Amino acid sequence: MPPPPLKLAAITLDCxxxxxxxxxxxxxxxxxxxPKSDAEFSGLTRGDGLFIGFQRVDGYRTPQWPGQDVPQQIHLDFEVDDLDAAEAMLLELGAVRPGHQPLGGDRVRVLLDPAGHPFCLTLP
Incomplete structure (x- = not known):
């Protein structure tokens, strides 16, 4: 009997x-x-139940990208219709655009969230 399919229910980022x-x-x-978010563990939910959690880690070290002196720890991809508009909005919210960008910059952009986690914006 094959195993049941996995359904992604949550993603948790250290910070x-x-x-x-x-x-x-x-x-x-x-x-x-x-509703149970606090200073040690905060979370967000989407209507379909997907949960993104953010947990406090003492001595947290910001990931280094693209280097691996401090590994990325997690990498999220977000599909967007307009790379420039999405990037501008996220930079205004506190994201940072690192100096190194992967090949395919017309279809993908790497940004860093305020805790230093790299994430990608990609076109459909």
């Missing part, structure tokens, strides 16, 4: 400030705050 990182992703995605 130094869960409340601040949740606020960034709330503005970026429109997900709603989880």
């Amino acid at each position: 130094a400030d869960p409340v601040a990182l949740a606020a960034f992703y709330r503005q970026a995605t429109g997900f709603e705050p989880h």
Whole structure:
């Protein structure tokens, strides 16, 4: 008998400030705050139940991208219709555009969230 398919239910990112990182992703995605969020663990939920969590880690070290001195730890991809408009909005919210961008810059952009996690914007 084959195993049941897996359904992604949650993604959790380590960070130094869960409340601040949740606020960034709330503005970026429109997900709603989880009612039990606090300074140690904050979360956001989407209507279909997908949950993104942000947990406080003492001594958190910002990932280094593209280098691996401090590994990325996680990498999120977001599909957008307009790379320039999405990038501008996210930069205004506190994201940072690193100096190194992968090949295919006309279809993908790498940004860093306020805790330093790299994430991609991609065209459909």
